Amino acid sequence: MNMLRTMRRIGGHQKNNLMNAFKGRPLDAPSLVAMTIDLDDAEIAEGWLRRENFWQESAMAAEYENEFARWNGSSHAYAFMGGRVALSAAIHALGLRAGDEVIVPGYTCIVVPNAFKYEKINVRYADIELDTYGPDVQSVKARINEKTKAILIHHLYGLVCRDYEALIDLAKDKGIKVIEDCAHATGAKYKGVNVGNRGDVAFYSSEQSKIFTTIQGGVASTNSDEIAEGLRSYREKAPLPSRERITALLKNVIGSYYQFKHPRRWYMRDVAELKYAKYRLISTTDEEMKGIRPSFYGERMPVSLAAVGLNQLRKIDQYNEKRREQASEWERVCDKKGWKKPVVVAGSKPVYLRYPVLVEPEKKKDLLWAARELGVSPGVWFVSNLHPVPGVLADCPNANLAVERCINFPSLLN
Numbered sequence: 053m054n055m056l057r058t059m060r061r062i063g064g065h066q067k068n069n070l071m072n073a074f075k076g077r078p079l080d081a082p083s084l085v086a087m088t089i090d091l092d093d094a095e096i097a098e099g100w101l102r103r104e105n106f107w108q109e110s111a112m113a114a115e116y117e118n119e120f121a122r123w124n125g126s127s128h129a130y131a132f133m134g135g136r137v138a139l140s141a142a143i144h145a146l147g148l149r150a151g152d153e154v155i156v157p158g159y160t161c162i163v164v165p166n167a168f169k170y171e172k173i174n175v176r177y178a179d180i181e182l183d184t185y186g187p188d189v190q191s192v193k194a195r196i197n198e199k200t201k202a203i204l205i206h207h208l209y210g211l212v213c214r215d216y217e218a219l220i221d222l223a224k225d226k227g228i229k230v231i232e233d234c235a236h237a238t239g240a241k242y243k244g245v246n247v248g249n250r251g252d253v254a255f256y257s258s259e260q261s262k263i264f265t266t267i268q269g270g271v272a273s274t275n276s277d278e279i280a281e282g283l284r285s286y287r288e289k290a291p292l293p294s295r296e297r298i299t300a301l302l303k304n305v306i307g308s309y310y311q312f313k314h315p316r317r318w319y320m321r322d323v324a325e326l327k328y329a330k331y332r333l334i335s336t337t338d339e340e341m342k343g344i345r346p347s348f349y350g351e352r353m354p355v356s357l358a359a360v361g362l363n364q365l366r367k368i369d370q371y372n373e374k375r376r377e378q379a380s381e382w383e384r385v386c387d388k389k390g391w392k393k394p395v396v397v398a399g400s401k402p403v404y405l406r407y408p409v410l411v412e413p414e415k416k417k418d419l420l421w422a423a424r425e426l427g428v429s430p431g432v433w434f435v436s437n438l439h440p441v442p443g444v445l446a447d448c449p450n451a452n453l454a455v456e457r458c459i460n461f462p463s464l465l466n
């Protein structure tokens with residue numbers, strides 16, 4: 053059955069190739085995932101697949117954590133199997149408990165509220181603003197009560213959120229903690245400092261659709277020694293992924309190279325499909341969609357993937373610069389088309405994981421026009437308030453509008 057599906061996908065892909073060649077269009081539309089995986093990353097993954105005896109070692113995982121902290125300008129960093137797990141570590145490190153309340157933007161991924169719900173922490177949703185899709189400080193303020201222990205702020209699409217300073221000041225004033233969700237914004241700067249360094253604790257993602265990638269993965273960082281101790285203790289207790297999962301993750305690194313970056317990917321992609329389809333991993337499981345904690349949730353990063361992460365960090369600044377250049381192209385397109393551009397906050401340097409624009413709702417429902425007019429397939433982050441789980445949140449009108457109208461263009465085209 054799986055094989056049949058694979059063959060169908062290959063057939064469809066080659067039919068598209070023919071059509072594109074016929075119409076003089078490029079054979080491979082840019083991908084929204086794994087565009088930072090190059091041959092060197094695939095070779096590192098190949099190497100670690102042959103060194104299974106060393107998969108338990110932790111030295112290089114520590115090297116990755118240290119290098120991330122250094123590069124990010126943070127005192128401490130700890131690596132996990134997911135940004136969501138890094139968030140769980142942050143929740144542990146802040147000492148949040150059952151019955152506490154946190155405020156989360158009502159425009160996020162389901163795995164974010166899940167991390168709180170696993171600990172029976174109550175989540176209240178604040179609305180976002182439509183300049184940078186960050187939490188709106190007035191909306192956050194209106195939701196604070198005596199049980200509120202933390203605010204989660206995010207820097208979506210790689211944009212530094214508009215109310216960054218106001219939110220940090222508000223939290224200080226009220227004596228509550230700030231968690232920064234930097235899953236889209238690894239390397240974005242505000243006043244010369246990487247985002248994530250102003251709140252109490254931050255998390256980053258190296259999932260395959262993010263700024264840099266280890267297929268799945270995440271980092272938690274802090275500048276507080278006390279919070280670092282909490283993150284470290286969570287990481288100490290965290291198990292490594294199973295042998296099967298590590299194998300699949302490494303195979304996905306290699307497969308992604310053939311699929312998205314190999315110079316002859318118009319057919320190598322299908323060769324890779326035959327070889328790697330059986331290792332495909334899904335980012336958010338059916339259990340997580342229902343708010344259930346998967347059995348393997350909470351793992352730390354194994355040395356083999358950390359080696360890929362370390363290599364990704366060597367290239368991250370270069371790729372982020374490319375993303376910024378592509379963003380200025382999209383800016384020009386927006387000016388021409390009259391679409392609402394995102395706002396670049398004064399003093400900020402975004403990284404543009406994707407370039408978000410607001411279009412008419414009908415245009416979001418059927419994206420074929422974009423391939424025709426712009427030669428790309430846009431992303432649809434987010435398709436719901438708690439992406440990708442259907443459902444609408446009350447009292448979040450801006451978030452609801454973004455769900456209906458925000459599409460996002462790729463920032464790496466090759």
Ligand SMILES: *Cc1c(COP(=O)(O)O)cnc(C)c1O
Nearest residue numbers: 134135136161235257259269270
């Ligand atoms: C991807 C994402 C996360 C979670 O990161 P994972 O590495 O996938 O666990 C959290 N917040 C936002 C906004 C994300 O897009």
